[in-house]
Amino acid sequence: MAQSSGQAVARRGGGRKRADAERNIALILSAATECLARDRNASMSDIAKAAGLGRVTLYAHFASREDLLRAVLAETIAEGTEVITAAAPEEGPPAEAFARVIRSCWPLLSRFGSLHAAAQRALPPEEVRGYHDEPMAQVERLIARGRKEGAFRADLPLEWLVTSVYTLLHAAADEVADGRLTGEDVGEILVKTLLGVLEPE
Amino acid sequence: MAQSSGQAVARRGGGRKRADAERNIALILSAATECLARDRNASMSDIAKAAGLGRVTLYAHFASREDLLRAVLAETIAEGTEVITAAAPEEGPPAEAFARVIRSCWPLLSRFGSLHAAAQRALPPEEVRGYHDEPMAQVERLIARGRKEGAFRADLPLEWLVTSVYTLLHAAADEVADGRLTGEDVGEILVKTLLGVLEPE
Known part of the structure; x- marks a missing residue:
């Protein structure tokens, strides 16, 4: 844009x-x-x-404000995609790779605060989600690898696991932006929560 | 209203x-x-x-459409609160009680389809969340009991666990409403996902 x-x-x-x-x-x-x-x-x-x-x-x-939001979303999400790539999700044990990815992209998500909430309020949800196609595909590949290697659960739909990760990451950013989650190391909270979702019982 | x-x-x-x-x-x-x-x-x-x-x-x-949405939210969430109460969250082992609560309120959430998404689009997020105070308090009490009894993890903030449950329940309803999650027994998918978040490693 x-x-x-x-x-x-x-x-x-x-x-x-x-x-x-x-x-x-x-x-x-x-x-x-x-x-x-x-x-x-x-x-x-x-x-x-x-x-x-x-x-x-x-x-x-x-x-329009919507057009500007689209440009900001495209730019910030491209930055996120680069950060995920730099964390080498394709390397090493899946759970470790996943934790590495979350730890590297959380500071960015946290810095962007209520930006995602602003986009969700102003743009259709499927459009906001569409901007996340690339980082979601990166996470999907990592989860699929983890399932193949037996590190992640295979008894739930792959797309639902990706959605859960996407949803909880943004929920955490909202919690921080709205001051409901403070003082703690939110990145580590997220790693524990998301591995709880992904790892087998 | x-x-x-x-x-x-x-x-x-x-x-x-x-x-x-x-x-x-x-x-x-x-x-x-x-x-x-x-x-x-x-x-x-x-x-x-x-x-x-x-x-x-x-x-x-x-x-206004906003006023009508408020009335619909208040009514449907009151229905949800009754369903949770009827599932007796205070009785029996916490994980079983939690699964019972999810299984009983999922059909309602699923039937309400994109209603929550409509509210999120039209009303400030803190207002939409505020309407959920009562069911969220019910879930919070159950999670707190589970932590006390050692059934649920105590190494993450209680409010974050409640937010995770709230967020994933509505994400699942959105997935169903938008046709991304179909054919499977979504209630059981939710039980597994949420117990993954709540149960200790």
Whole structure:
């Protein structure tokens, strides 16, 4: 979304105009992520202000709050996918690999606070879920490997296990964002909870 | 909500008017539950049509779709609370009591389909959660008893375990409503998943 806006500007203008547009889009995405992580109801005005830009500039790049949310989701989830890849889910015993994946992506999820809740409120749930296709596929491959190797339970549908992981990860982020889960090491709480779901009885 | 509307009408009119109002409110709540269970985006017009009433009558009882959703939530969750009470969560071994509770309330949750998703889309999440205070307190007491008796894990925060149960129950209802979880005995899938979360390693 952000790139295509940048490209459209590039087609219309010269190098300077393009550099300005790219800088503004980066400012907007960063401000939007920060504002929505803190306050799921953050408005376009809040975001423009945090980015140090006018509302006209903001709307020139993102026609609606929904469009901006889509761009922020795409960017933050791409970051999550990279973090999961870096944790090498395909290596080593499945339960250890899974714990490694959760420990590496939890700080990101936690930092994004109420962003997912903001998206769920503003966009259709199937669209929000669709943005998570790639990280969910990574988790699905790891769970499937664990089932094959006998480390994870095979008596429940694979897709349900993936949904359980996805749901509990975001529930934990909501709990932290809403101040219901504090002070504890939430990453470790999640590892224990999710391995409880995945490991055989 | 429904009762207070009925009472307001009663104060204004006689017995016949009051009986009509009560009948209409019952028709509306039943139609709204059915429509929203099937389609999270069901509109006030859809609901009026399903109830066999005009939009004017519908709006006379419920000023907005949000108000109607609140009344439907309050009613369906009260039904859930009764079902949990009837399952006697305070009796017998905690894991068995928990399985009994899930098996008894799952058909209800499944029947309500996308109703919870509709509420989550239209109302603030803390409000939707607030309506669940009573059933969540029932589940919390059962989990606390299980921890005391050594049947459930005590190394994770109690409130997080309650949130995990609440979240996974509604995630399963969403999966069924959206056709991603079908054909299997979802109640049993839930019992296994949730006991996986609750029982010690």
